[in-house]
Amino acid sequence: MSSASDTPAGASHRPRFGVNYTPRIGWFHAWHDLDLDAVGEDLRAISDLGLDHVRVFPLWPLLQPNRTLIRPGALADVRSVVDVAASVGLDVVVDVVQGHLSSFDFVPSWLHSWHRRNMFTDPEVVNSIADLVRALGETLADAPNLLGLSMGNEINQFSASNHPDPDALTVPQAEQWTRTMLEAARTAVPTGLHTVSNYDAAWFMDDHAFTPDQSAQLGDATVVHSWIFDGTGQRYGARSYEVEHRAEYYLELARGFSPTPDRPLWLQEVGAPRSILEQDDVPWFVQRTVETAMDCPNLYGITWWCSHDVSPDLADFPPLEHTLGLFDTHGRIKESGAAFGEAVAAALQSPTPADRGTAIDLHVGTEPLLQRSAAAPGGSVFEQWMDASRSGERPTVRVVREHAAARAGDTRTGGAAATRS
Known part of the structure; x- marks a missing residue:
């Protein structure tokens, strides 16, 4: 087992392989009534698959039900899960500010309805969220298997123009919010690998206040969440070259914005959605996604979405959410799980990738948008x-800071596309 302090950001290392942990019993509602025996069974199965870390998602309203109340018992529950992971040989990334998960929003009552406030720009709210980041970090700081904190699971979707009730903000305000949260994490856990976990609106939507520069310059690694229901699968087809190389392309796009050549790239979410893929396509997609991502230099790791299927007893999920797991709701490994385990074992034996070839220019112009x-x-x-x-050129992306004529692509990003499936 290793911790973030063992491998500083930017250092050369073998890529890590893990999974975003979705509790088998009760999904994320399991945090309401935590069963550590069930958690241990889930995490042991993940470890037995040959993975080395999990990303976990404590629910924001349970941690901070009032703006000035952070529940010690809820913080202790998170630490208990981290400790259980350590007992089965898994490192942990803890995602703060939940936020948004699988099409559902988990926003505390002090931010909506009669108490509607902007989570990104209201000074009291921002300070209170930073207090939560620090409190959770302090609870976990001495855990030897803590990799670091990730700032929100795609929380930038709350500001997106396609959100049903967006929190409006500017690019400077988005950057300041991100800096504030990362500074809070660094204060609490000085040696952790701390990241911001934006979804792809930050990379593809011209009007989005969270920008690629923020994702690529703030925090200790550049995070991407690659989903083929973003228009790739719909436009090109399930077994298309574009679907096969979607994650690789996204990593190279992220590299184009990197401020230094050795900045780590983290494929923090990628999954095999049955809204695009047939069952027979899934093992192929899993294996090819890992293989193509491994051709990207400076890959920090791949964290699959997700560990366990959502139970069919839970209502109102997009249908694909019930099939994304590497394990089923009984804890049995699925074909996708076996394929991921095999792909990881092969990846651990693969050579370090050479530098990429041809650079495709992306003319982005200048800030603010x-x-x-x-x-x-x-x-x-x-x-x-x-x-x-x-054509075999192993391309990357070069960012050019001037405008040029270009054809816009499909920006049906992230959660909105999944919800409509």
Whole structure:
């Protein structure tokens, strides 16, 4: 087992392989009435698959039900899960500010309805969220298997123009919010690997206040969440070259914004959605996603979404959420889980990738808002990259800080696309 302090950000290391932990019993509602025996069974199965870490998601309203109340018992529950993970040889990333999970929002009552406030710009709210980050970090700081904190699971979706009730903000305000949360994490856990976990609106939507520069320059690694229901699968088809190389492309797009050549890239979410893939496609997709991502230099790790299927007894989920797990609701390994385990075992034996080849130019212009939709599926940069990849050029992306004519791609990003499936 290793901790973030063993491998500083930017250092060369073998990529890590893990899974986003979705409790088998009760899904994330399990945090209401935590059963550590059940958690231990789930985590032991994950460890037995050959994985080395999990990302966990304590629910924000349980941790901080009032703006000035952070529940000690809820913090202790998170520490208990981290300690159980240690007992089975797993490191842990703890995601703070939940936020948004599988199409459901988990926002405390002091932020909506009669108490509606902007979570990103209201000074009292921002300070209270930072207090939560510090409190959770302090609870976990001495856990030897803590990798670090990730700031919200796609919390940037609350500001997106396609959200049903967005919290409006500017690019500078989004950057300041991110800096504030990362500074709180660093204060509490000085040696942790702390990241911001934005979904792909930050990379593809021209009007989005959270930008690629923020994702690539703030925190200790650049995080991407790669989902083929973002228009890639719908436009090109389940077994298409574009689906096969979607995560690899996204990592190379992220590299284009990196401030230093050795900045780590983390494929923190990727999954095999049955809204796009047939059952027979899933093992192929799992294996090829891992294989193609491994051709990206400076890959910190791959964290699959997700560990366990959502029980069919739980209502109102998009249908794909009931099938994304590596294990079923009885804890039995699925074909996707076996494929991921095999892909990880092979990846651990693979050579370090060489530098990438041809650079495809992405003209983004200058702040405050960036011209980035050409990088989305169907956009001119996306398709130039895929054409170069087909011809064997192993392309990357070069960001050019000036405007140029470009064809916009499909920006049906993230949760909105999944919810409609």
